[in-house]
Amino acid sequence: xxxxxxxxxxxxxxxxxxxxxxxxxxxxxxxxxxxxxxxxxxxxxxxxxxxxxxxxxxxxxxxxxxxxxxxxxxxxxxxxxxxxxxxxxxxxxxxxxxxxxxxxxxxxxxxxxxxxxxxxxxxxxxxxxxxxxxxxxxxxxxxxxxxxxxxxxxxxxxxxxxxxxxxxxxxxxxxxxxxxxxxxxxxxxxxxxxxxxxxxxxxxxxxxxxxxxxxxxxxxxxxxxx
Numbered sequence: 296x297x298x299x300x301x302x303x304x305x306x307x308x309x310x311x312x313x314x315x316x317x318x319x320x321x322x323x324x325x326x327x328x329x330x331x332x333x334x335x336x337x338x339x340x341x342x343x344x345x346x347x348x349x350x351x352x353x354x355x356x357x358x359x360x361x362x363x364x365x366x367x368x369x370x371x372x373x374x375x376x377x378x379x380x381x382x383x384x385x386x387x388x389x390x391x392x393x394x395x396x397x398x399x400x401x402x403x404x405x406x407x408x409x410x411x412x413x414x415x416x417x418x419x420x421x422x423x424x425x426x427x428x429x430x431x432x433x434x435x436x437x438x439x440x441x442x443x444x445x446x447x448x449x450x451x452x453x454x455x456x457x458x459x460x461x462x463x464x465x466x467x468x469x470x471x472x473x474x475x476x477x478x479x480x481x482x483x484x485x486x487x488x489x490x491x492x493x494x495x496x497x498x499x500x501x502x503x504x505x506x507x508x509x510x511x512x513x514x515x516x517x518x519x520x521x
Contacts, residue, residue: 341386357504368494378488389478391467400457401507416496420453421489430482438467
């Protein structure tokens with residue numbers, strides 16, 4: 296036991312009496328990478344109609360509609376109507392969507408059951424195709440709303456009769472092989488109908504001097520047309 300103590304003492308003395316050697320700092324540079332991850336949850340309604348337009352047309356005289364059709368009733372002025380239609384697509388699929396419209400006849404505003412005399416006609420929607428706003432510029436190039444006529448490069452027209460029949464208005468689904476990968480319809484797609492939107496009403500001898508209303512049903516689908 297004593298021998299062991301002496302050896303230990305000698306070793307300590309040797310270490311303590313050793314010359315001090317300066318230690319240099321490591322000057323070698325290096326890089327390290329941190330990895331971050333995040334999950335994106337799916338939206339409960341990834342493709343949705345965000346806003347629909349409302350229209351109020353100028354007041355007409357009952358006598359005029361009793362005796363003749365009124366083919367060109369303009370929008371009323373000074374209203375707070377919004378003429379904007381917006382479809383938002385955050386699905387990420389890039390497969391596009393379809394939007395259809397159907398319009399029922401005009402009934403007296405107080406006729407909630409729609410059992411009275413109906414007024415028939417056609418809503419003539421107008422818009423400027425160059426003024427459509429979208430998060431995806433390819434939508435404006437390949438997938439503009441359907442136009443029954445194009446009076447000018449800045450005026451497209453779509454006729455919606457009061458028959459209640461469904462009519463396709465906007466289709467961004469991919470039908471052309473050259474469009475694969477374009478991601479049509481994604482983001483926020485906004486169309487504002489122009490002030491030259493008009494209403495045509497068919498002559499009706501039973502019309503009464505009161506307010507009339509009609510409804511447009513917009514239906515959104517993400518099922519491509521075969």
